[in-house]
Amino acid sequence: MENRPVKMNPHTNLLQLEEHMYHLVDVDKPNVFRNLFPYDEVPKIAFNNRIVPLNMPDEIWITDTTFRDGQQSRAPYSTEQIVTMFDYLHRLGGPKGIVRQSEFFLYSKKDRDAVYKCMERGYKFPEVTSWIRASKKDFELVKDLGMKETGILVSCSDYHIFYKMKMTRSEAMNHYLGVVRECLETGVSPRCHLEDITRSDIYGFVIPFCLELMKLMEEYQIPVKIRACDTMGYGVNFSGAVIPRSVQGIIYGMMTHGGVPSELLEWHGHNDFYKAVTNSTTAWLYGACSVNCSLFGIGERTGNTPLEAMVFEYAQLKGTLDGMDTTVITELAEYFENEIGYRVPSRTPFVGRNFNVTRAGIHADGLLKNEEIYNIFDTEKFLNRPVLVAVSNTSGLAGIAHWINTYYKLKDERQVDKNSELVQMVKVWVDEEYESGRVTVLTDDELIAVIEDSCRKLNVTL
Incomplete structure (x- = not known):
């Protein structure tokens, strides 16, 4: 205890004792939280009345996954369409770059052509980032393209570790750390996508994993981002709800016990239970600087957090649009309908034909x-x-x-x-x-x- 640092928390003006004392808990059988997720019943929201403090960062922003997750549920966009939408996102984000990044696949020539053309625009924001397979060859491709950062899939629930990857927790962690180290060796900043975090063992796997990632960041002096992915939309924002479903509990744990700073923490939500927007806002309120979204919420199954929704959440929380040009949202909706052939459902807030x-x-x-x-x-x-x-x-x-x-x-x-x-x-x-x-x-x-x-x-x- 006497060797652990005591630091002043600038948001609370209180001395805070950092407790980084969580170790990987290896288990013989997967913990799939059957008490919360009985597959033959509706999932349960349980409470233990453990409350964590609001911890809104000084600066918050939006990242875009329209060209990655947004393309997983529809016909691929053409290169020209991607570049046009990227121009719109640049205008929407305004001079302060509130729409901070946009991520791309790199698998096909069409994807790479779009990346080249978007990078040729020379915009500071959105920054072009990628999503790749965890391989040395793909890391080199990212580096050759001149990208500073790439996303890497690091699934973190026992559903994925045991049932999909057929590994133990320690095997999965060692595999992931090896992949991240390979990425850092190429000089590229990894963005670790913790898939299925709302069904994971937060203190038995996620936080010990985050601590190891922060050690790698210190060793290589290259930022290591953490994306908390609510892959199945199980996250809830109710005060006193238990982890792993509690959004604020996850964010608090990753920051306070996992040592992840706000500026490297990002929330990626899905809308399976109609909570994508409120969960993303909650992630901001409790310490994550970034929320990951797609235009009109287009994405896997029920979709992602709609980017246009978070533009107006930002304005409501901050009291200002900070230069964002919200008229672009209407132009984008018209572009999707007239050029791409996608009609936004008529009652969709802000963009549906009948919303007002x-x-x-x-x-x-x-x-x-x-x-x-x-x-x-x-x-x-x-x-x-x-x-x-x-x-x-x-x-x-x-x-x-x-x-x-x-x-x-x-x-x-x-x-x-x-x-x-x-x-x-x-x-x-x-x-x-x-x-x-x-x-x-x-x-x-x-x-x-x-x-x-x-x-x-x-x-x-x-």
């Missing part, structure tokens, strides 16, 4: 009086998406007036209200549609045709 569209007549009336009543923020300013009212049998005169003003961008004295002759004429047509048995919302094209016809009859222009 209301159908209820009473809501439409409120929007017409003051859009703040039913809109989350100034969506026209931040996303180039003015709030809209879908016209149906419940929209009423107010909804039709709002649709016309928004669609035709009518301002000030040019705006129409629910007493307008034009609005009332359109309302007659709408009522006739639904009285004849229609049940669907009216399309933009239908409304445009009726409005233009009504304008001709009334001899007015918009």
